[in-house]
Amino acid sequence: MTGQTDSSQPTTPTLAQLTTVGVGGAVDRFVEAQSEEEFIAAVRGADAEGLPLLVIGGGSNLLADDEPFHGVVVRDARRGISVLDDDAHAGVDAGAVSIVAQAGVNWDDFVAFCVDSGFSGVEGLSGVPGTVGASVVQNIGAYGQEVASSVSSVRVFDRESKRVSQLDRNDMHFGYRSSALKSSMYTAPATPADSYFPTPRYVVLSVTFTLQRNETNEVAFGQLAKALGVEMGERMPIADIRQAVLKVRAAKGMLEDMSRYLSPWMRGCKNFHIVTDVLSAGKLASHDRFTNVSGEAGFHQDFDRHSCGSFFMNPILDAAQAAALPEDAPRFDAVLPDGQPGIKTSAAWLIDHAGFHKSYQLHDGASAGLSTLHTLALTNRGGAKASDIAELARVIQDGVEAKFGVRLVPEPVVVGMDLR
Ligand SMILES: Cc1cc2nc3c(=O)[nH]c(=O)nc-3n(C[C@H](O)[C@H](O)[C@H](O)COP(=O)(O)OP(=O)(O)OC[C@H]3O[C@@H](n4cnc5c(N)ncnc54)[C@H](O)[C@@H]3O)c2cc1C
Structure with missing residues (x-):
């Protein structure tokens, strides 16, 4: 249809x-x-x-x-979420609950459902745009949580065998912003595979999550702890954690523009009560410059609304590459794609220290730019073409590479353009 x-x-x-x-x-x-x-x-x-x-x-x-x-x-177009009864999820421990969500469910609708139901484990991922189906493709993560830790299995259609099958979490090979599904689309970073691109070999039909029946959870991220006025690791109601995450995300322009769901092509993709509630209150707008809504995917005076979120992944480097970075560059323990220990640094830090600061544009009045609130987001300020965003991305990649010898890899799936 x-x-x-x-x-x-x-x-x-x-x-x-x-x-x-x-x-x-x-x-x-x-x-x-x-x-x-x-x-x-x-x-x-x-x-x-x-x-x-x-x-x-x-x-x-x-x-x-x-x-x-x-x-x-x-x-x-399916938006079904079901909580499995105890018989249906034998083997899951007493405090746990299994929930199946169809691929088309809006991710934040799913999080809202879990938080309202007293199921903990995904509240840190509040406000991440997109769907349940795609959440496992790049293993979404934010504020101390990754979807991988709550996924128990994924029902897929395998485009190779032409069969429906069930992948358990080990089959998913989750890593930092990666999974077996995402890997099926690439032969090397940002290099599309011939067979399965821009959609993975396995098309997600639904995801089964295992969460905890618990109204509270530990606060797993420093910024969140600060926003909540508690220490890291302290337990807080998941409803409060969700609100704090939404607030912190809003301050960084990292919530999607809800007015897009008024467009005829997006209407119905998200719980309309949440959309209208947010729009009428203006409360989840990225900041105060939230202007009126035009209906059809309109552009507003708010420069930060139209983005793919973080545009570049945090690079994971080997020891020699990491040693070449300035001493004050962030360094975190990580795992390289080949399973060897690596060091993750911050793409935002590299971009900023290569001279591309928040609000950066290639020229005054350009229709694409860096977010005014977040160095890692490339934004369409209104009327940008894909080529404008790609040009900005390349200039940043080249600038960071010239300064630090690290080639940034885009996080979004780039269709029809080469951003290696
Ligand atoms: C403002 C903003 C903030 C963001 N913040 C975060 C964040 O904090 N953390 C984070 O991890 N990401 C973040 N993102 C990125 C994005 O929200 C996630 O990657 C999300 O999972 C994408 O979901 P989607 O449904 O929009 O996927 P799409 O953009 O529609 O598709 C992305 C890829 O997934 C594939 N795909 C979609 N559905 C399926 C399916 N059913 N089966 C198989 N493949 C499928 C597509 O073919 C494509 O390859 C942010 C984006 C924005 C715009």
Whole structure:
């Protein structure tokens, strides 16, 4: 079924209308699947025809080219969340609860459901845009939590074997912003694989989470502890942790623009009560410059609204690369892709110390720039093209490489452009 809602509307959206950064070209075919069968049929159909396939969730980790996407864009319209009863999840310990969420569920709707139900384990991931399906593709993480720690299994359609199967958490090979699904799309960092790009070999149909039945949890991140006025490691109500996370994210412009859900192409993708509540109160706007809402993916005076979140991953370096960094560069223990110990540094620190500060633009009045609130977010300030964002990204990559010898790798899935 196509996502058309009104005969005066075009029959397919553009990728600019489906992505948070608000850039990207026309789409040849758009399918909004209402059932698992429709979802699988759309994926199988595109693959059988040899057409490029983009399974899209919230479009919050995608930077797509200005050229048309000559393929099929598929979105899962299902929004079901079920709590499994005790018999259905034998083997899970007493304080735990198993919850299944369909791929199309908006991630923050899922977090809100868990927090309201008294299930702890994902409250630190409040306000991360996107869907449950995509959350396991890049193993979303924030404020001391990663989705990997609460996932028990993932139901997938395998585009290779053409079968539905269940991947358990070990099969997922979760790492920092990575998983087996994400790895299936690349042969090297930012280098798309021939077979499965821009959508992984395994299409997520639903995810089973194991959370704790507990109204409180430990505060696992310094900034959060500060916002809550407690010490790290102290237990706090998960509802309070959620509110603190949303507040801290808002101050950094790291919440998505809720007005996008008023657009005909995004309406229904997120719990409408939450959307209207947020918009009427203006309370989760990135900051005070929250202006009126125009309905169709409009642009506002707020420069920080349209982004993919953090644009570059924090580099994980080997000992020699890390030793070459200035002494005051941040260093954290990490694991290299080959399993060897590595050192993670901060992409934001490298960018800032290479001379690209918050609000940086290639020239005055440019339509793309660094967020005024967050060094790692590349923003569409209004009217930017994908090529403007890509040009800015390349200048930053080149500048950081020239200064520190480290090539930053984009975190979003970059479609139709080369940002190696
Ligand atoms: C303001 C902002 C803040 C952000 N903050 C964070 C953060 O704190 N932490 C973090 O980790 N990320 C963050 N992100 C990035 C983004 O929210 C996550 O990567 C999110 O999981 C993307 O979900 P999505 O549904 O929008 O995916 P999309 O952008 O729609 O797709 C991304 C990739 O996932 C694939 N995909 C989507 N659905 C499926 C499916 N069902 N099966 C298989 N593949 C699928 C797509 O094909 C594509 O390859 C932020 C983004 C924004 C805009």
